[in-house]
Amino acid sequence: MTDWEAIVVDDASSPPVALDEAYKNIRIFRHSNSQGGAAAKNSGIKEASGEIIAFLDDDDLYDPTYLEKAVYVLDNNPEMEVIFMGVAWFGSGEEWGQRNYDEAMLKMLAEASGKIIDDAGTILFGEKLVNALLKSVPMAFQRPVVRKSALARIGIYRDDCLLWDCDWAISAALNVKCGLLQEGLYRQRAEGQGYSSRRDRRQEHLDSGIEIKERFLRNAQSGLYPDHLIPILTNAAAKAWFDLAWHHYSQRNRCKAVNALWFSERRQFNMPNLKLLVRLLFGR
Numbered sequence: 001m002t003d004w005e006a007i008v009v010d011d012a013s014s015p016p017v018a019l020d021e022a023y024k025n026i027r028i029f030r031h032s033n034s035q036g037g038a039a040a041k042n043s044g045i046k047e048a049s050g051e052i053i054a055f056l057d058d059d060d061l062y063d064p065t066y067l068e069k070a071v072y073v074l075d076n077n078p079e080m081e082v083i084f085m086g087v088a089w090f091g092s093g094e095e096w097g098q099r100n101y102d103e104a105m106l107k108m109l110a111e112a113s114g115k116i117i118d119d120a121g122t123i124l125f126g127e128k129l130v131n132a133l134l135k136s137v138p139m140a141f142q143r144p145v146v147r148k149s150a151l152a153r154i155g156i157y158r159d160d161c162l163l164w165d166c167d168w169a170i171s172a173a174l175n176v177k178c179g180l181l182q183e184g185l186y187r188q189r190a191e192g193q194g195y196s197s198r199r200d201r202r203q204e205h206l207d208s209g210i211e212i213k214e215r216f217l218r219n220a221q222s223g224l225y226p227d228h229l230i231p232i233l234t235n236a237a238a239k240a241w242f243d244l245a246w247h248h249y250s251q252r253n254r255c256k257a258v259n260a261l262w263f264s265e266r267r268q269f270n271m272p273n274l275k276l277l278v279r280l281l282f283g284r
Contacts, residue, residue, distance in 0.1 A: 001068040007047045009040040038157035038164040045148070045156055054145040061090075061187035070145040073122050073181055080124060081150035081176035084169070085143045088184025097190035104138040111135065114180065123180040129173040130229065134213065134236035137166040143186045144169070150176050162208035170216060174225055206244045213237040238267035 006026045010017040012034040019026060029047050031040070041055055052071060056062060066085070073083050089097035111132035114123035133141060142165035146154070153175040157164045172178055217233040219225060225233075241264035248257035 001071060004067060005048065005050060007044040009044045009047075011035060011037075011040045036159055038159040038161070042156045042159065045151065048148065051148055052145060053148055053151075055143070059189045059191075061189075063088075063185040063187060066185045067145075069120075069181060069183070069185060073118075073120075073179065074145070074147065077117065077122075077124065077179065079177050080179045082144050082146045082154070082172045082178045083122075084141050084178065084180045085145060085186045086180070086182045086184045087139045087143060087186045087188045089188050089190045091190040093190030097188065101139055101188075104136055105140065108132050108136050108138050108141075109180075117179075121182045123182065125173070125178050125180070127229075129178060130170065131232050131236075133166075133170045133173050134232065135239075137163075137169050139188060140180060140182075140186070141169040142166065143188075144172065146172070161212065162204055163212060166209075167212045170212065174216065174229075203244070203247060206240070206247055210237070210240040210244060213240045234267050238264045238270065241267065242270075 004025060008017055008026065008028045010028055010030040012031045016030060017028055019028065027047070029043055031043065037057070044055070045053060052074060054067060054070060070083050070085060074080060087101060089101065091097075109123070109132075111128065112123075112125055113128045114125040116122065117124045150172075154168065154172045157168050161167045213233065213236045216225075217230070217237050220227075220230045220233050241260050245257045245260035245264060248254075248260060
């Protein structure tokens with residue numbers, strides 16, 4: 001793949017990013033103040049002139065055939081607007097990262113029920129992808145290659161959302177045809193450097209998950225998505241509130257647990273809610 005441009009978004013680093021020499025197909029765009037990963041990718045989208053956009057975090061790598069294979073799949077499947085890219089891990093945490101990724105992908109793909117469309121094992125998804133992503137967004141589904149024209153329907157990344165990669169993946173599944181190239185062509189570094197995935201940010205993740213699912217539910221209720229998706233999104237919102245209730249329960253904060261459980265119950269009654277309520281009321 002030789003027909004490409006690279007937009008390097010410098011999110012106010014110090015010292016600033018600089019090229020040692022001029023490259024005609026590499027440009028640097030600098031933020032005067034740090035705005036975070038979502039805003040950096042959005043700046044790259046706005047600056048890009050190509051018809052297909054791919055993303056690469058600064059501590060990760062592409063397999064040499066990454067762009068070639070992604071573009072080939074999109075060229076041969078005009079109905080597909082997004083191709084998510086399989087991940088292979090490297091670094092000191094490689095074994096742990098790969099094992100957890102593989103397990104998450106097995107569960108998620110069984111739920112998504114896609115169709116293999118070529119000899120390379122590329123998967124084309126239907127509507128079941130939405131339900132699968134509402135439960136789990138493995139790393140491959142945070143590594144998209146997207147037609148620029150599709151962004152009008154999907155939207156750009158929400159820089160006010162902690163789990164913005166996950167939010168975008170769900171939006172893509174709701175709005176356009178998506179596929180997955182299973183081969184691990186995106187090389188994900190595993191060095192324990194992920195600030196947003198620290199254990200002490202568990203509640204922030206849960207809060208962000210609730211905000212995402214409640215927002216998509218409101219959009220469906222307002223007619224933005226088909227009515228038959230409302231029960232799926234209602235269930236996802238109820239589960240997100242229950243997860244927050246369980247977190248507060250495990251932290252011995254009963255008042256917050258009851259409050260979160262009440263919101264879960266408002267969305268949908270289920271037996272886990274009742275069982276947790278018994279624990280909260282009777283201290284079991």
